[in-house]
Amino acid sequence: MQVSLYLLLMQERYGQVIESGLLWYLGSLSPQQVRMVPPEIQALIMHRNILAGHMMPGVPLPEVIREPWACDKCFQKAACALSHKVIADAIYLQSYLCQQPGL
Numbered sequence: 331m332q333v334s335l336y337l338l339l340m341q342e343r344y345g346q347v348i349e350s351g352l353l354w355y356l357g358s359l360s361p362q363q364v365r366m367v368p369p370e371i372q373a374l375i376m377h378r379n380i381l382a383g384h385m386m387p388g389v390p391l392p393e394v395i396r397e398p399w400a401c402d403k404c405f406q407k408a409a410c411a412l413s414h415k416v417i418a419d420a421i422y423l424q425s426y427l428c429q430q431p432g433l
C-alpha cells in the first residue's frame with residue numbers, strides 16, 4: 331500500500347501514468363515489482379478523505395484502532411496516545427464539572 335501511495339504522488343508530481351514501482355526489502359537480494367491496483371487506490375483515497383474530515387475544527391479524532399499489529403508499528407504511536415489521553419481527560423473533567431452543583 332505504501333508503494334501505491336508513492337506511485338500516486340509520483341503521478342501527480344510528474345503528470346504521467348505510473349503503473350508500477352519497486353519494493354526492495356532490506357536483506358532481500360532483489361526488488362519486487364508492485365503494480366498500481368485501482369481499487370486499492372480508491373480505498374486509500376476514501377480513508378484519506380475520512381481522516382481529513384476529522385481534521386476539521388470541532389470534529390473529534392477517529393477512535394484508536396486498538397489493533398496491536400497496526401499500532402505497534404505506527405510512527406505516530408506516541409502522539410496518538412498522548413492526544414487521545416488528553417481528550418479522554420478533558421471529557422472526564424467536563425462531565426465531572428457538569429455534575430458539580432453551582433458550577
Ligand code: SF4
Binds near residue numbers: 393394404406411
Ligand atoms: S497508534 Fe497509529 S495506527 Fe494506532 S490508532 Fe494511533 S494513529 Fe492509528
